[in-house]
Amino acid sequence: MNVFHRSDRSGFGPVALRVARVAALLLWLGLAGPAVAASASAASGVVNINTASASELQMLPGVGKVRADAIVALRKERGAFKSVDELKEVKGIGDAMLDRIRPHATLTGRTTARSTRGAAPASGGSR
Numbered sequence: 369m370n371v372f373h374r375s376d377r378s379g380f381g382p383v384a385l386r387v388a389r390v391a392a393l394l395l396w397l398g399l400a401g402p403a404v405a406a407s408a409s410a411a412s413g414v415v416n417i418n419t420a421s422a423s424e425l426q427m428l429p430g431v432g433k434v435r436a437d438a439i440v441a442l443r444k445e446r447g448a449f450k451s452v453d454e455l456k457e458v459k460g461i462g463d464a465m466l467d468r469i470r471p472h473a474t475l476t477g478r479t480t481a482r483s484t485r486g487a488a489p490a491s492g493g494s495r
Contacts, residue, residue, distance in 0.1 A: 413480035418448045427481045429468040
């Protein structure tokens with residue numbers, strides 16, 4: 369019997385299997401890159417764009433410190449937003465980003481979002 373012969377007919381070679389395992393591990397650890405990190409760190413709940421602080425606005429997908437500060441400045445200059453679509457007036461927010469933000473933004477009520485950025489990973493016990 370040849371110990372180097374694989375009876376697995378999945379079509380994946382040993383290198384492809386290793387790459388898949390490493391990718392799965394990176395996803396699990398949250399280190400797979402900006403796109404995965406952004407979706408993993410997105411807030412749960414909603415952010416009231418009319419009352420949120422700059423740090424709360426940063427819980428919106430794709431909104432960092434610079435954009436959050438720009439949203440606050442626009443709000444101070446013009447008053448409350450009447451539509452989430454008005455965020456397109458902020459430099460760097462276009463149609464695609466607005467589509468990602470829209471489900472997480474509200475004009476009324478309180479901000480209920482809680483950031484998962486910087487949250488400690490769940491521990492399965494001591495090692």
